[in-house]
Amino acid sequence: GASRFVAGETLEQAIEKVKSLNRDGLLVTLDHLGESVTTREEALEATQSALDIFDAIAESGVNSNVSVKLTQLGLDIDYGFCLENMERIALKAKESGNFVRIDMEDSPRVKATIDIFKTLLKKVGKEHIGLVIQSYLYRSESDVKDLGELGANLRIVKGAYKEPKEVAFPDKRDVDENYKRLVAMHLKNGCYTAVATHDEKIIEWTKSFVKENGIPKDLYEFQMLYGVRGGLQRQLAGEGYKVRVYTPYGKDWYPYFTRRIAERPANALFILKNLVKD
Template sequence: MEAIARDFFLYLSKNSLLNKIAQKRGGKFAAGKIIGGIDFQSSMRFIRDLNNSGLSVTVDHLGEFVDSEEVANERTEECIQTIEMIAREKLDSQVSLKMTSLGLDIDHNLVFRNMTKILDTAEKNNIMVTIDMEDVPRCQATIDIFREFKEKYSCISTVLQAYLYRTEQDLKDLGRYHPFLRLVKGAYKESPEVAFPEKKDVDENYKKLIEQSLLNGNYTAIASHDDQIIEYTKKLVKKHNIPTTQFEFQMLYGMRSKTQSRLVKDGYKVRVYVPYGLDWYGYFMRRMAERPQNISFAFKGIFKG
């Protein structure tokens, strides 16, 4: 049943008609519930509310698989402006972005030019930029880009996905960079040739990656709503005397708010992923596909208050 639900929501995420309807009519409905707003300016009040509750934030301008150089450049300038506003407004926020939004599928030199501009601004303002991981065809290119920029910049991190067979080796290969890593289960539909098809195997690999990353001394973000993963991490850091300054929990905006607050109260750092923009529909459907429990979390968030 879980596999059927996953496939259903992934199918919906690629429905262009529903996406267009959501862009035209759904932005205001989703704002402040599952996304911050339709732009960064309208999201800032929600970010401040989270900060005032002891929660850190990472923001992401939704939209990927850009096939126009003009749009990729626009996304770049928007990201630069966001970083500058975060610094100016003194928000406790980082920035996440996808390489396809900066032109990865268009031209190698284009994405490097755009990423250089963003990271120059990030370094100047001491704002961390996380390169989100995408689907398997873009995985190696994303890791290669991260490696190259990590040689020059400090305000850069990336994401590894536990459902891929290759990720354990990727984590080992990145060890020499002592990277800031966000570990996730993974949200794309992949072949059993490259990804664990069974949830229990993904969970076990996720735990293995968390342990490996933390014991290697990496600053590690555990991005999960799964209580078992959260409890596993708590026990692991206690067993190995890993300080709370070496890791954080990350969760989605509008989901598991009580759990986020409880973790903060217990002394853990929690960062909330706050997406914004008109392209929220595909993002929302993929979150539903990741884990059936997200459906109830999301609807509670949508209809709260």
């Protein structure tokens, strides 16, 4: 069931999981599950949940930052309202000496997400806010160029939503090639890069790339999802790489879970393979 991919229903339970991941040498980013809210009340609740995570991290002393989705903070209700909510979270990240990353959702939301990110990057600085870029989108190469000029901290992913061929590469090989291109570009621009994938070919490629190009350890990290390739996560950490586990918790796990299982055919296979591999 969902529990394999979710670290409990409450923040307290999630913090216990973070402690245990930290003991294994893994860093964490916590995500309070939820997306696509339709009322201001729900968006304000989600905003408060994100603020509470920063307090719980500080109080427990665990090593974790926070990930959020803008549709959870009211992006589909009102841009200005969402920006206000995200700004409170970004200011909290800064005040806590911590970091918040804005996840990337489906393609109709990419422009607004980048706009909000850029606005807040100016306010709180790249040490406290980061963004996600998806290698399946044609536009991402130009976005990475642009965000590189701002020194942005980016998580590069392949992309998890079902997208039309008008906006995204239909062929997995193109997605993988673009993934490597984006990581190489951003690292060569001297910008912090989170390489978020379970794809061993890309992980191996990254290891060689950073070695050959003398990329310092403090400029990149690997990221994987909670409950996926736990053995590989610990192996990389044991080899001395920074590894961060994206750790969702909460009651609203359904959309997250179904995306993991079914949204892209490649992912369905991917998840099945990873259920048996460790």
